[in-house]
């Protein structure tokens with residue numbers, strides 16, 4: 001996987017509990033999975049404080065991420081959670097624009113760009129998630145969709161926005177369906193995304209880590225992760241099974 005340190009990130013979505021936090025961290029620690037790769041855990045926000053404490057005693061290397069975050073600093077926004085609140089419970093990374101936020105909660109690319117900027121302003125590493133729907137792919141519009149999602153961030157955040165950031169290609173049709181993109185399709189999209197970054201800043205394109213997400217399992221992880229422009233994965237369903245997650249991490253080495 002060359003000069004870029006692989007990343008394997010767990011996204012528990014609205015699942016999990018304290019027991020799973022402990023089991024997950026023990027499985028990662030016992031397997032030595034975090035040697036030479038960045039392992040990221042994103043449990044529901046209510047579990048973050050507990051996860052931080054457990055992480056510090058069981059497996060210090062694991063990075064904590066928020067699944068979503070407000071674009072605003074603080075104030076009268078009932079139910080929202082800010083960058084500073086996440087930092088207070090040990091988060092260093094945050095996912096921005098996960099497809100479920102875009103499609104189930106109507107987050108526009110402009111709002112996602114504001115969240116991305118807010119993350120950077122507060123010293124959190126944003127993981128910008130992009131990906132086309134099945135219909136867009138069928139109509140030959142996959143790359144124009146990726147372009148518009150990435151340009152929305154560049155337009156608001158500037159040409160050096162991807163320094164100290166992560167990108168994740170997550171085709172909507174592959175998330176939670178059991179139907180992962182083939183290594184060839186994923187590589188083609190990752191190459192396209194890296195090319196977009198290169199057109200802006202060559203050096204950044206060589207360093208930025210681009211993760212693949214969408215039905216990654218122990219059985220398909222190795223082939224996906226061995227593609228030249230795939231630097232690891234964003235894992236949903238399989239990250240709820242500590243044993244499977246650890247196997248996926250081993251495939252990233």
Ligand code: PEP
Pocket residue numbers: 011170174175176177178213214215216234235236237238
């Ligand atoms: C995700 O939620 O980002 C994801 C990739 O989910 P799954 O692995 O379940 O497809």
